[in-house]
Amino acid sequence: MTGAGEDWLRDGLDTEDAGSGLWVPGIDYVAGWRGAREAADDLNRALLGAGFELSEVRAVASTSEDGRGAVRVAGWPDAMARLAGLLGSIADGDGGAA
Numbered sequence: 001m002t003g004a005g006e007d008w009l010r011d012g013l014d015t016e017d018a019g020s021g022l023w024v025p026g027i028d029y030v031a032g033w034r035g036a037r038e039a040a041d042d043l044n045r046a047l048l049g050a051g052f053e054l055s056e057v058r059a060v061a062s063t064s065e066d067g068r069g070a071v072r073v074a075g076w077p078d079a080m081a082r083l084a085g086l087l088g089s090i091a092d093g094d095g096g097a098a
Contacts, residue, residue, distance in 0.1 A: 024065070027066065027067040028067055029063045029067050031067070031069075032063040032064070032067045032068050032069035032070075033061055033062065033063050033069055034069070035069040036061035036062060036063065036069030036070055036071050037061035037069075039059070039061070039069070039071050040058075040059035040060060040061040040071045041059075043059035043071065043073070044058055044059050047059070047083075050086060052079060052082075052083070056075055056076050056078075056079035057073065057074070057075030057076065057079040057080060057083055058073070058074060058075065059071050059072070059073050060072050060073075060074055
């Protein structure tokens with residue numbers, strides 16, 4: 001999944017954990033990350049389909065300390081508020097109508 005440019009993961013949204021640089025020998029972080037990457041790509045496609053720009057909100061693949069895949073959603077507050085409204089409208093049963 002790509003965004004508007006080469007640097008779409010670092011265009012102003014801080015998506016890194018402070019302790020994310022510590023890896024434990026013997027843990028397969030890559031396998032967890034691969035699964036998370038697929039899920040993040042799927043979510044990013046859905047966000048694009050819903051009219052969001054990846055420069056304002058996006059899913060980012062990472063791993064937990066024990067190597068399990070994790071998907072984090074990062075975004076600007078106004079985009080997250082729009083996303084929350086969209087999800088809330090779906091949960092309320094109106095099919096996502098804004």
